[in-house]
Amino acid sequence: MNAVETTVFVIDDDKAVRTAIRNLLESVGIRVETFNSPQDFLKADRKNVPGCLVLDVRLQGISGLDFQKQLAAANIEIPIIFITGHGDIPMTVQAMKAGAVDFLTKPFRDQDFLDAIQKAVERDRDGRAQEAEVTESRRRFNSLTPREREVMALVVAGKLNKQIAAELGTSETTAKVHRGQVMKKMQVQSLPDLVRIAERLGLPSQTC
Amino acid sequence: MEFFRTISSPNDFMPHGYCYLWDPGLVWLHVISDFLIAVAYFSIPITLMYFIRKRKDVPFNWIFIFFGMFILACGATHVMEIWNLWHADYWLSGGIKVITALASVATAILLVRLIPHALALPSPEAMRLEIAERKRAQEGLGKAKDELEIRVQERTAKLQKANDDLSDEILQRNFAEEALRRSEERFRLLVERVQDYAIFMLDTSGRVTTWNQGAEHINGYTAKEIIGLHFSQFYQAADIQLGKPETELQIAAAEGRFEEYGWRLRKDGSKLWANVIITALRNQRGELIGFSKITRDLTEQMRTEAALRGSEEQLRMAQEASGSGAWDWDPQSDLATWSDRHSQIFGLEPHDVKHTWSSFVHLVDPEDRARVQLAILTALKPHGALEVEYRINRPDGQARWVMSKGRTYCDSAGEPMRMVGLTMDITERKQLEHDLLRTQSDLARVSRLLTLGELTSSIAHEVNQPLVAVVTNGDACMRWLTAEPPNLDKVRESLVWIVKEGKRAGEIIKRIRELAKNKAPQKTELLVNDVITEVINLAGSELSNNQVTLRTDFASDLPIVCGDRVQLQQVILNLIANAIDAMKSIHQHPRELSISSRATDDGQILITVRDCGMGVEPNILENVFKAFFTTKKEGMGLGLSISRTIVEAHGGRMWALSNNDQGATFQFTLPMVAGAHA
Numbered sequence: 001m002n003a004v005e006t007t008v009f010v011i012d013d014d015k016a017v018r019t020a021i022r023n024l025l026e027s028v029g030i031r032v033e034t035f036n037s038p039q040d041f042l043k044a045d046r047k048n049v050p051g052c053l054v055l056d057v058r059l060q061g062i063s064g065l066d067f068q069k070q071l072a073a074a075n076i077e078i079p080i081i082f083i084t085g086h087g088d089i090p091m092t093v094q095a096m097k098a099g100a101v102d103f104l105t106k107p108f109r110d111q112d113f114l115d116a117i118q119k120a121v122e123r124d125r126d127g128r129a130q131e132a133e134v135t136e137s138r139r140r141f142n143s144l145t146p147r148e149r150e151v152m153a154l155v156v157a158g159k160l161n162k163q164i165a166a167e168l169g170t171s172e173t174t175a176k177v178h179r180g181q182v183m184k185k186m187q188v189q190s191l192p193d194l195v196r197i198a199e200r201l202g203l204p205s206q207t208c
Numbered sequence: 209m210e211f212f213r214t215i216s217s218p219n220d221f222m223p224h225g226y227c228y229l230w231d232p233g234l235v236w237l238h239v240i241s242d243f244l245i246a247v248a249y250f251s252i253p254i255t256l257m258y259f260i261r262k263r264k265d266v267p268f269n270w271i272f273i274f275f276g277m278f279i280l281a282c283g284a285t286h287v288m289e290i291w292n293l294w295h296a297d298y299w300l301s302g303g304i305k306v307i308t309a310l311a312s313v314a315t316a317i318l319l320v321r322l323i324p325h326a327l328a329l330p331s332p333e334a335m336r337l338e339i340a341e342r343k344r345a346q347e348g349l350g351k352a353k354d355e356l357e358i359r360v361q362e363r364t365a366k367l368q369k370a371n372d373d374l375s376d377e378i379l380q381r382n383f384a385e386e387a388l389r390r391s392e393e394r395f396r397l398l399v400e401r402v403q404d405y406a407i408f409m410l411d412t413s414g415r416v417t418t419w420n421q422g423a424e425h426i427n428g429y430t431a432k433e434i435i436g437l438h439f440s441q442f443y444q445a446a447d448i449q450l451g452k453p454e455t456e457l458q459i460a461a462a463e464g465r466f467e468e469y470g471w472r473l474r475k476d477g478s479k480l481w482a483n484v485i486i487t488a489l490r491n492q493r494g495e496l497i498g499f500s501k502i503t504r505d506l507t508e509q510m511r512t513e514a515a516l517r518g519s520e521e522q523l524r525m526a527q528e529a530s531g532s533g534a535w536d537w538d539p540q541s542d543l544a545t546w547s548d549r550h551s552q553i554f555g556l557e558p559h560d561v562k563h564t565w566s567s568f569v570h571l572v573d574p575e576d577r578a579r580v581q582l583a584i585l586t587a588l589k590p591h592g593a594l595e596v597e598y599r600i601n602r603p604d605g606q607a608r609w610v611m612s613k614g615r616t617y618c619d620s621a622g623e624p625m626r627m628v629g630l631t632m633d634i635t636e637r638k639q640l641e642h643d644l645l646r647t648q649s650d651l652a653r654v655s656r657l658l659t660l661g662e663l664t665s666s667i668a669h670e671v672n673q674p675l676v677a678v679v680t681n682g683d684a685c686m687r688w689l690t691a692e693p694p695n696l697d698k699v700r701e702s703l704v705w706i707v708k709e710g711k712r713a714g715e716i717i718k719r720i721r722e723l724a725k726n727k728a729p730q731k732t733e734l735l736v737n738d739v740i741t742e743v744i745n746l747a748g749s750e751l752s753n754n755q756v757t758l759r760t761d762f763a764s765d766l767p768i769v770c771g772d773r774v775q776l777q778q779v780i781l782n783l784i785a786n787a788i789d790a791m792k793s794i795h796q797h798p799r800e801l802s803i804s805s806r807a808t809d810d811g812q813i814l815i816t817v818r819d820c821g822m823g824v825e826p827n828i829l830e831n832v833f834k835a836f837f838t839t840k841k842e843g844m845g846l847g848l849s850i851s852r853t854i855v856e857a858h859g860g861r862m863w864a865l866s867n868n869d870q871g872a873t874f875q876f877t878l879p880m881v882a883g884a885h886a
Contacts, residue, residue, distance in 0.1 A: 014677075016674060016676075016677035016708070016709050016712070019677070020676065020677040020678075020679075020680035020684070020709075023680070023681055023684040023701070023705070024681075026684075026698075027683075027688050027695075027698065058749055058753050059752055063755050066755070085665075085672045085749070106672055106673075106675075106676040107676045107678075107679040108676075108680075109683075110680065110683035110684075110687075
């Protein structure tokens with residue numbers, strides 16, 4: 001684990017607990033930032049580095065699950081590890097469905113906790129990589145001309161050049177040129193790669 | 209002479225001598241005769257004048273004046289006769305004769321008239337006889353007189369002596385009379401000026417004859433208005449019909465005196481309660497001459513006495529009803545008087561009525577002696593009031609609880625003269641109180657356990673938190689130890705935390721055990737904010753669990769209160785648990801609970817717990833404090849009832865309010881310890 005590049009955020013209103021967690025994480029060389037409340041977390045000037053959030057289910061004024069929703073709504077994507085005093089199955093299910101990395105019951109085994117942290121940080125790192133990829137793809141997509149975007153949509157939909165030409169009311173040669181431009185601008189070698197990018201960008205896939 | 213002749217003799221007539229032919233014999237005859245007549249005539253009036261002046265007793269003496277006058281006039285005519293011998297003044301002579309004639313005629317007429325009267329006068333003979341007789345009588349008298357003279361002289365001497373004695377006595381008597389007069393005057397003034405008694409006299413028929421100022425003051429009539437009127441004026445119509453005024457006079461006349469207390473009327477018609485004494489007045493011969501009546505206005509006194517009797521009666525009834533005994537202690541002589549009932553309460557014979565401080569203290573349970581004595585001594589001051597509950601050990605070995613109440617009465621110098629009061633047996637009440645207290649305590653514990661049960665998960669969390677800290681720090685500690693090189697600073701730091709959190713867990717468990725334990729309430733000096741904080745620490749996770757945001761606003765510098773920590777925690781715990789329940793169904797707005805404390809102006813501490821839950825209908829605000837009243841499905845309806853009991857046992861009050869926006873507010877007060885400040 002690249003400790004320097006990662007930070008674990010801990011939100012717990014019990015100072016003893018958050019200090020203990022900080023102590024444990026620091027003993028394995030992980031950078032930790034602790035917060036008393038979700039508000040403090042939101043207000044803080046956080047470094048944009050891979051990491052995860054350790055969140056107590058019971059928080060003053062707001063439940064950990066509600067805060068999870070709030071973060072999603074605010075497009076703050078950070079893997080969350082929930083810790084709770086008592087294992088509540090429905091709550092666990094709800095949290096996992098909403099994308100929690102893990103749900104640990106206090107007191108937890110240190111190794112379980114550290115594993116969960118590692119998993120979460122990796123997921124964040126993956127996510128960040130994907131996020132970077134998508135951003136690049138979007139930049140490339142934005143460089144396409146409107147005609148090229150039309151052609152790309154049809155290509156991704158699995159249309160042949162002939163079909164594309166017919167659909168766009170142009171010659172097959174012209175369609176072929178456009179297609180070449182798309183592949184070049186999007187920097188893909190194969191049709192499956194283009195389809196994957198289109199999916200990531202959330203483009204509407206037209207199927208016959 | 210010539211002149212005279214001219215006037216008196218105008219030469220018309222001849223002087224009278226011519227008639228006599230100037231015969232000297234004849235002329236002288238006439239002259240001498242007339243002269244003698246005239247002298248005689250002139251001498252007679254003088255003699256008569258002399259006579260009547262000397263004998264003024266002569267009757268009709270005025271007639272002598274007339275005689276005198278006419279004789280004088282006759283004399284004058286004779287003088288004129290002589291004059292006319294040489295002088296022919298016949299007119300003058302005639303005029304004098306006219307005067308003489310008038311005087312003579314008048315005298316003659318008067319004399320005629322006088323004669324019958326004159327005849328009535330005793331004749332000198334008769335006079336003489338009578339005089340002779342008188343003379344004889346006088347002679348007899350003379351003799352008797354002589355005898356008398358002697359006796360008179362003797363008597364005079366005696367009388368003189370008596371007179372002298374009398375004079376002395378009169379002198380003395382005058383002195384006595386003067387003294388009596390003065391004394392009577394003083395007495396009269398005294399009677400008249402007496403204001404508080406109506407003192408007046410009646411005649412035998414009952415009519416008012418005198419009237420003093422007191423009577424005017426009491427009855428309202430002035431002397432002028434009432435004197436002469438019948439004294440039945442002062443009686444009520446009903447009494448008059450019964451013939452009371454007359455009866456009273458009869459009794460007074462028969463027995464000498466009549467006295468009664470009764471209603472009388474004033475002039476203005478108002479009634480007065482009077483003491484009336486009627487005394488018969490008799491003269492030396494024992495004849496009834498009237499009555500004296502003395503009336504005293506006792507209206508005010510009667511009212512006061514009636515009021516006093518009323519309150520004494522009330523006191524007696526109150527004593528009987530309460531079964532209390534009365535005592536009266538004179539701190540100066542250290543002697544106390546106990547009523548029979550008081551002695552009975554202390555297990556003594558009723559005749560044991562005399563007590564002292566030490567004999568009383570001896571009966572007080574040794575444990576309470578100091579307290580009782582202090583209470584009495586503290587109350588021993590002007591307007592001092594005593595109220596003390598204590599145990600006594602009766603001579604028969606019975607221990608009883610009693611309560612004594614009393615008041616101190618001081619003289620003007622503030623020196624306590626008396627302490628008076630009541631004592632009642634409160635053993636049964638004490639027993640009931642004790643039972644009640646135990647029942648309340650049991651109930652409170654049950655309620656506490658129920659509340660704790662509701663908070664199980666919260667309590668588990670509270671215990672779990674320090675355990676998490678312990679375990680996690682322990683794990684970290686191992687890693688710091690196994691590191692290369694081991695980070696001993698971090699190891700130490702971790703261990704400090706482990707110890708601290710271990711203790712914290714222990715504290716929490718101890719507190720929960722206290723809440724669950726069946727322990728007699730014990731009052732200690734507390735800081736309200738600490739008590740609240742401890743409860744919040746226990747129930748805090750329940751708040752988080754239910755997404756309740758807690759806001760606290762504790763006034764710093766609050767005074768100390770005296771109370772049972774566990775019970776007060778129970779009250780706050782209960783209010784928090786209720787608030788959480790009330791907010792469970794709230795989703796449309798954040799759940800907020802605020803707890804605040806502050807000192808009020810009237811020396812209390814006010815604790816407010818406010819939620820934003822479903823609230824309490826204003827019409828059931830009071831019902832929520834009733835036992836077994838609940839709006840919750842699982843509730844027993846005891847929490848608030850017990851909470852209020854606890855607060856009231858601490859001398860405070862508890863109430864509920866409905867918030868304007870949403871939710872309910874529960875408040876309670878606690879009295880602060882006098883003069884104590886945190």
